[in-house]
Amino acid sequence: MNVRGRRVWAVIEKEWAETARNRGIVWMMALVPAILVLVVLGTNYGILRAGAGGQDLSGMDISIPKFLAHLPQAEAITVTMNEQFFFYLLLIPITLPVYIAAYTIIGEKETRTLEPLLAAPVSTGELLFAKGFAAAAPAVVINWIAFVIVIAGIAVISPPAVLHFAVRDAWIFGMLLFSPLLALLSVLTGVLVSSRVNDPRTAQQITSLFVMPLILMSVLVLMGKVFLTLELVLFAAMITLVADALILLLAVRVFQRETILTRWK
Amino acid sequence: MRSDPARPLAPDQARHWWCLYGPGRSANNAALAALFAWVVTAPLNKTPRLPLSRVRINARMIRAKGLSKRFPAFGKGSHETLAVDSIDVEVQPGEVFGLLGPNGAGKTTMVRMLCALIAPTAGEAWVNGFQLGLQNDEIRASIGVLTESPGLYRKLDAVTNLSFFAKLYGVADISGQVNKYLQMLGLWESRHQLAGSFSKGMRQKLAIARALLHEPPLVFLDEPTASLDPEAARVVRDFIDEMRGQGRTIVLCTHNLDEADRLCDRIGLIKQRFICVDSPGRLRARLYGTRVRVRLESLTPAHLAAVQRLAFVKEAAAEDRVLSIRLEDPDRNNPELIRTLVGVGASVQYVEEESAPLESVYFDLMGREGQPENQEVPS
Numbered sequence: 001m002n003v004r005g006r007r008v009w010a011v012i013e014k015e016w017a018e019t020a021r022n023r024g025i026v027w028m029m030a031l032v033p034a035i036l037v038l039v040v041l042g043t044n045y046g047i048l049r050a051g052a053g054g055q056d057l058s059g060m061d062i063s064i065p066k067f068l069a070h071l072p073q074a075e076a077i078t079v080t081m082n083e084q085f086f087f088y089l090l091l092i093p094i095t096l097p098v099y100i101a102a103y104t105i106i107g108e109k110e111t112r113t114l115e116p117l118l119a120a121p122v123s124t125g126e127l128l129f130a131k132g133f134a135a136a137a138p139a140v141v142i143n144w145i146a147f148v149i150v151i152a153g154i155a156v157i158s159p160p161a162v163l164h165f166a167v168r169d170a171w172i173f174g175m176l177l178f179s180p181l182l183a184l185l186s187v188l189t190g191v192l193v194s195s196r197v198n199d200p201r202t203a204q205q206i207t208s209l210f211v212m213p214l215i216l217m218s219v220l221v222l223m224g225k226v227f228l229t230l231e232l233v234l235f236a237a238m239i240t241l242v243a244d245a246l247i248l249l250l251a252v253r254v255f256q257r258e259t260i261l262t263r264w265k
Numbered sequence: 266m267r268s269d270p271a272r273p274l275a276p277d278q279a280r281h282w283w284c285l286y287g288p289g290r291s292a293n294n295a296a297l298a299a300l301f302a303w304v305v306t307a308p309l310n311k312t313p314r315l316p317l318s319r320v321r322i323n324a325r326m327i328r329a330k331g332l333s334k335r336f337p338a339f340g341k342g343s344h345e346t347l348a349v350d351s352i353d354v355e356v357q358p359g360e361v362f363g364l365l366g367p368n369g370a371g372k373t374t375m376v377r378m379l380c381a382l383i384a385p386t387a388g389e390a391w392v393n394g395f396q397l398g399l400q401n402d403e404i405r406a407s408i409g410v411l412t413e414s415p416g417l418y419r420k421l422d423a424v425t426n427l428s429f430f431a432k433l434y435g436v437a438d439i440s441g442q443v444n445k446y447l448q449m450l451g452l453w454e455s456r457h458q459l460a461g462s463f464s465k466g467m468r469q470k471l472a473i474a475r476a477l478l479h480e481p482p483l484v485f486l487d488e489p490t491a492s493l494d495p496e497a498a499r500v501v502r503d504f505i506d507e508m509r510g511q512g513r514t515i516v517l518c519t520h521n522l523d524e525a526d527r528l529c530d531r532i533g534l535i536k537q538r539f540i541c542v543d544s545p546g547r548l549r550a551r552l553y554g555t556r557v558r559v560r561l562e563s564l565t566p567a568h569l570a571a572v573q574r575l576a577f578v579k580e581a582a583a584e585d586r587v588l589s590i591r592l593e594d595p596d597r598n599n600p601e602l603i604r605t606l607v608g609v610g611a612s613v614q615y616v617e618e619e620s621a622p623l624e625s626v627y628f629d630l631m632g633r634e635g636q637p638e639n640q641e642v643p644s
Binding site: 007017 | 336377380382383384402405406410412413414415416417418419420421425429430432433434435472475
């Protein structure tokens with residue numbers, strides 16, 4: 001590993017070591033995906049069981065896309081709902097780490113560890129990237145684990161048609177590629193905000209606004225207006241990658257060591 | 266009894282499976298790190314850095330010319346502040362240079378500028394041979410800094426705190442250096458305790474260890490004994506003395522006059538600008554001249570009169586059996602003084618230099634500056 005890599009990795013390790021000491025954050029990061037896993041599997045089981053029992057599910061008032069019309073009603077509803085749940089799963093790494101990221105610079109200032117850190121030969125880019133990565137990575141990994149459990153559960157309790165839609169490439173790439181990039185984008189925004197405001201609560205409130213457009217997207221999925229395809233996921237991932245780079249550059253540009261050291265009290 | 270720092274670490278020291286730090290971290294962690302570095306880190310920094318091995322002891326460790334810092338006004342009711350005004354200074358290798366001044370005098374601002382943490386608004390400086398502003402990364406890599414507050418990660422243990430900074434500074438033998446300084450500063454037994462559980466003195470020692478891990482030839486210590494109890498302060502002062510013995514150059518910011526007197530080769534009295542820079546002894550001499558005290562077996566008015574007649578005696582006073590005499594140059598004048606006293610029948614018991622405490626020098630010099638005291642500037 002080169003010198004820069006070692007420095008970035010050192011910051012990441014330190015961040016993780018501190019996070020690991022804070023059991024509350026670790027449990028919070030695992031709790032939401034765990035609940036979603038239970039909800040997805042419970043819903044799958046419930047709907048499919050009701051369908052198998054000959055129950056009419058049209059009362060659920062779910063807008064089923066045309067290309068699912070060939071499926072039995074219960075399976076079509078399950079697939080439609082899974083689409084929405086998976087979208088939530090995709091968004092989980094955006095919401096929780098952003099709170100960690102929002103605290104990352106201000107937290108160091110509050111505990112007076114920022115000055116020795118800034119006095120060390122670590123560049124602003126290395127520092128901000130490492131902090132962003134460290135905040136996003138655990139949530140992404142937990143999310144992947146949750147996705148694997150969901151898929152395994154669906155394989156056990158659902159018919160092959162439902163599993164087919166769950167493991168289609170749009171979701172695989174979405175989870176492996178789009179979700180981490182989106183998570184990185186949100187945490188870098190958090191780090192950026194964290195380095196510009198001098199109060200953790202303000203940072204967290206501003207950063208939480210970032211999640212709003214994504215909630216809008218999830219509503220569109222819920223309304224059946226958007227159905228994720230591989231092309232859409234790859235396009236979104238590409239855009240997000242560019243946005244990640246731009247946000248990192250912007251964060252480095254607006255990070256003012258001097259202001260942080262001399263003005264923040 | 267102390268444990269051997271080179272001893273292999275026990276498996277039980279890896280207390281959590283997710284703990285990527287300290288003694289329990291594993292080979293898969295390194296593999297992950299290598300993969301990570303390959304993928305993401307190359308474009309993050311444009312400035313190439315010199316390895317520490319290329320950092321040399323320079324003819325002058327610090328050279329500053331006209332270094333100034335003016336903080337702009339921010340917010341309503343604030344005004345522009347001149348924190349440091351046209352500082353010229355040179356610090357030689359192996360020297361302990363003290364920055365002495367009241368609160369708000371610009372000591373910390375000066376240190377932050379020289380550590381490339383904040384940019385000067387005027388002037389130029391070279392630190393360890395690297396130019397401030399152009400080679401900031403090299404400056405940071407080649408110096409050690411003890412900041413005003415220890416700034417330790419309270420939820421991490423001592424080893425982890427030090428290992429983290431050792432990695433940032435590119436230390437080759439991380440565990441060797443960490444163990445060496447933990448032992449040297451008497452923290453070996455507490456190495457796996459969280460820094461948050463340390464006493465103030467232990468925290469300060471850990472912060473000093475952090476500043477020295479990469480063996481910098483130049484160390485900045487910003488009020489290293491502030492808020493320490495006398496015992497802890499003495500340990501820290503002894504260690505600073507030891508660092509001087511190792512040939513390190515030290516810039517010591519302090520309020521503590523006694524500390525400056527004992528540790529510093531030269532002292533810069535600062536209040537926005539340098540009021541004077543000199544050795545503690547010469548500062549006293551400049552202000553008070555040089556006094557000697559001569560104790561006699563018995564003192565008579567004739568003895569005092571004989572002394573007062575000498576041309577090089579600027580001032581003489583008698584108290585009990587002791588003559589307090591201010592001379593032009595004690596080294597040159599003392600033999601003649603003693604001969605004169607013996608000539609008028611005095612029995613000289615001893616002669617000693619009478620030094621003014623540095624505190625008197627400090628207040629005298631600070632008092633001569635007609636600037637307002639304790640002007641607040643951003644620290």
